[in-house]
Amino acid sequence: xxxxxxxxxxxxxxxxxxxxxxxxxxxxxxxxxxxxxxxxxxxxxxxxxxxxxxxxxxxxxxxxxxxxxxxxxxxxxxxxxxxxxxxxxxxxxxxxxxxxxxxxxxxxxxxxxxxxxxxxxxxxxxxxxxxxxxxxxxxxxxxxxxxxxxxxxxxxxxxxxxxxxxxxxxxxxxxxxxxxxxxxxxxxxxxxxxxxxxxxxxxxxxxxxxxxxxxxxxxxxxxxxxxxxxxxxxxxxxxxxxxxxxxxxxxxxxxxxxxxxxxxxxxxxxxxxxxxxxxxxxxxxxxxxxxxxxxxxxxxxxxxxxxxxxxxxxxxxxxxxx
Ligand code: HEM
Ligand SMILES: *[C@@H]1O[C@H](CO)[C@@H](O)[C@H](O)[C@H]1NC(C)=O
Ligand SMILES: *[C@@H]1O[C@H](CO)[C@@H](O)[C@H](O)[C@H]1NC(C)=O
Ligand SMILES: *[C@@H]1O[C@H](CO)[C@@H](O)[C@H](O)[C@H]1NC(C)=O
Numbered sequence: 001x002x003x004x005x006x007x008x009x010x011x012x013x014x015x016x017x018x019x020x021x022x023x024x025x026x027x028x029x030x031x032x033x034x035x036x037x038x039x040x041x042x043x044x045x046x047x048x049x050x051x052x053x054x055x056x057x058x059x060x061x062x063x064x065x066x067x068x069x070x071x072x073x074x075x076x077x078x079x080x081x082x083x084x085x086x087x088x089x090x091x092x093x094x095x096x097x098x099x100x101x102x103x104x105x106x107x108x109x110x111x112x113x114x115x116x117x118x119x120x121x122x123x124x125x126x127x128x129x130x131x132x133x134x135x136x137x138x139x140x141x142x143x144x145x146x147x148x149x150x151x152x153x154x155x156x157x158x159x160x161x162x163x164x165x166x167x168x169x170x171x172x173x174x175x176x177x178x179x180x181x182x183x184x185x186x187x188x189x190x191x192x193x194x195x196x197x198x199x200x201x202x203x204x205x206x207x208x209x210x211x212x213x214x215x216x217x218x219x220x221x222x223x224x225x226x227x228x229x230x231x232x233x234x235x236x237x238x239x240x241x242x243x244x245x246x247x248x249x250x251x252x253x254x255x256x257x258x259x260x261x262x263x264x265x266x267x268x269x270x271x272x273x274x275x276x277x278x279x280x281x282x283x284x285x286x287x288x289x290x291x292x293x294x295x296x297x298x299x300x301x302x303x304x305x306x307x308x309x310x311x312x313x314x315x316x317x318x319x320x321x322x
Contacts, residue, residue, distance in 0.1 A: 003162070008079070011085055012160070014216075017222065018237075023102060026308030027149065027156040027308035027310075027311075028030055028149070028308065029056060029148060029149045029150065029306060029308065030147055030148060031145035031146070031147050031148065031151055033126075033147075033148035033149040034121065034126075034148055034188060037118060037121045037317055038114065038118035038121045038122055039113050040115060040117055040118075041121070041122050044110070044113050044114050044117055044176050045113070045114060045127055045131060046130075047112045047113075047129045047133065047136045048106070048109055048110035048113050048131075048309060049063070049106065049110060049131045049134040049135060049138070049175070050134070050138060051137060052103075052106040053139070057247050058198075058199060058200060058212050058247075059102070059103055059106060059135070060135040060136070060138055060192055060198060060249075060307065061135075061139075061195075061198040061199025061200070062101070062102035062103040062140040062199065063103045063104075063106060063107070063135040064077070064132050064133055064135055064136060064195050064199075065101060065102075065103075065112075065127075065195070065199065066080065066101055066102070066103045066104070066107065066128065066132075067128050067129060067131070067132035067301075067302070067303065068192070068195070069091075069096065069097060069101055069165060070125070070128055070299050071162045071163045071182070071302060071304045072164050072165055072178075072182055072304070073091060073156075073164050073165065074153060074155075074157055074160060074302045074305065075305025075307070076125050076129060076140075076150055076301075076302055076303070076304055076306050077125050077150065077151070077152060077153035077305075077306065077307050077312060078093065078123065078124035078125040078153060078315070078318055079091055079129075079155065079157065080097070080101070080108060080153045080156070080161070080322070081104060081108075081124055081128070081154040081155040081315075081319055082155075082156045082318075082319060082320070083210050083320060085320065085321070087104065087155075087281065087321070088155065088156050088321070089156065089157075089158045090156055090158065091156045091157065091158055091160075091161040092104070092105040093158060094158045094161035094162045095161075095162050096161065096162070096165040096167075097161060097165075097209075097276055098221070099236075100202070104318075105126055106131070107124070107128050107131060107318055108317070108318050108319060109288065109318070110131060111124055111127045111194070112316050112317075113128065115316055118315055119316070120316065121314070122314075123150050123151050123152050123312075123314050123315070124152045124315050124317040124318035125150035125152050125153075125306065125307070126146075126148045126149070126150050126221045127318070129146055129148075129150065129302045130146055130148075132170075132302070133146050133298070133302075136249060136294075136298070137266070139197075139198055139246045139247065139248060139249045140249045140250065141249030141294070142290065142292065142294055142295040143250075143295070144295040144296075144298060144299055145299075146299075146302065147302075147303065148297075148305060149306075149308055150306040151306075151307040151309075151311055151312035151313060152307070152312050152313050152314060152315045152316060152318075153312050153313075154312060154313055155221065156173065157289060161270050163202040163254075164178070164181070165178075166178045166266060168181075168205045168264045168265060168266050169200075169208075169265045169266065170205075170265075170266050170269070170271060172179065172269045172270070172272075172274045172275070172276065173309060175189055175193075175218060175266060175269070175270075176189060179192075182296075182304050183233075183300065183302070183304060184300060186275065186276060186292075187293060187297075188281070188296075188297035188300060188301070189276075190270055190276050190279040190280065190283070191279075191283070191293040191294045191296075191297045192294065192297050192298070192301065193254050193267065193270060194251070194254065194283060194290055195250050195294075196241040196242065196253050196263075196267055197245070197248070197250055197251070197252060197265075198241070198242065198244045198246065198247060198248070198249055199240075199241050199246075200238040200239060200240055200241060201236065201237060201238065201239060201241055201263055201264060202235060202236050202244070203228070203229035203230075203234050203235055203236065203237040203238075203239070204235040204236075205264060206225065206239065206263050206264055206265075207231070208224050208227055208230065208265075209222075209263075209264070209268070210222045210229060211231055212296055213225065216260055216268050216272050217260050217261075217268065218259055218260040218261045221243070221259075221261040223259070224243075225263070234299050239263060241253070241261075241264070241267070242256060243256060243261060243263075244256065250287065251283050251284055251286075251287045251290045251291075253267075254271075254281075254283040254284035254290065255279050255284045257270055257271040257280050257284070258271055258281065258284055259281065262287075277296070
């Protein structure tokens with residue numbers, strides 16, 4: 001009869017919903033993860049990061065970048081921190097990282113402090129995520145609340161680090177797709193590129209751009225930058241990514257792009273007649289909108305494929321497997 005069928009259907013749905021409640025949910029990140037197990041973890045990390053940045057202000061930039069290069073390769077699992085060993089081919093030697101990514105020792109020092117406080121509790125991936133948030137705040141950037149409970153990888157992938165990190169010569173569609181692969185949309189990509197409001201880049205990464213006399217570069221800017229970046233030497237000479245306020249987190253990066261004063265090709269391509277021009281204009285006109293979008297995008301980036309629950313491990317030393 002129709003009514004028994006309805007009763008059967010209701011019973012079926014009831015059982016289904018019960019089963020759903022009983023099945024343990026996948027472990028998730030949580031903002032209170034260490035509140036009981038290591039209540040002083042966040043404060044301890046912040047102090048360590050503050051010490052490093054007051055010693056060298058550029059370290060704020062380096063740590064933000066370190067976190068980005070961790071998250072885009074296998075997710076935010078501290079894989080980038082593992083050193084070479086018989087079982088690990090370190091991401092540190094991947095092309096975008098070698099001789100370029102900095103700050104490993106700062107994260108290791110912060111981790112050593114929390115390890116002393118609460119042995120075997122706080123992951124390297126969480127230390128790095130918190131450090132990036134603290135670094136932004138300390139140089140005038142936004143702050144945000146970080147969900148915790150990431151675990152550390154048991155491996156690293158040099159191959160993925162070379163394939164999955166964007167190139168300084170990447171055209172716009174390739175930047176959009178690399179970020180898209182990581183669940184980040186076009187606005188996230190533009191906002192996150194605004195991290196180039198601080199920090200520095202090496203001559204060999206922007207030499208072609210400043211010597212090519214292309215039309216998408218300000219002539220005065222190119223000539224200034226040539227003085228610090230010889231055509232045939234000085235590969236490692238540094239220039240600020242934001243020529244106006246290289247040590248402060250602000251929206252001058254976007255104002256520079258509108259004046260064709262982006263340092264890297266991947267910077268200028270965000271404002272060169274393509275689909276992201278309007279976003280660059282918006283951020284250049286609205287500092288607070290940039291800051292809040294940056295914070296939102298950082299949270300999204302910091303939650304790329306984390307290991308949680310029983311996945312992965314907790315490393316005692318970030319550079320080595322336990
Ligand atoms: C959009 C694609 C991106 C490309 C192609 C790119 C590329 C680069 C390159 C080539 C450098 C200079 C490295 C060197 O001179 O050794 C650099 C520096 C930097 N990048 Fe990016 N980046 C991108 C996105 C990001 C994102 C998403 C962040 C963080 C949220 C970030 C943060 C930084 C910082 C802070 C520096 C300066 C680091 C320092 O001074 O130590 N970048 N980036
Ligand atoms: C690293 O380990 C994860 C989890 O065990 C695995 O899915 C992934 O394929 C491994 N990656 C490499 C490069 O071995
Ligand atoms: C670009 O212009 C400068 C100075 O005007 C000149 O010395 C240089 O050779 C030019 N470079 C190219 C690639 O045309
Ligand atoms: C800037 O963005 C904020 C949102 O963060 C918005 O409320 C405000 O109206 C914008 N200001 C301007 C001048 O567009």
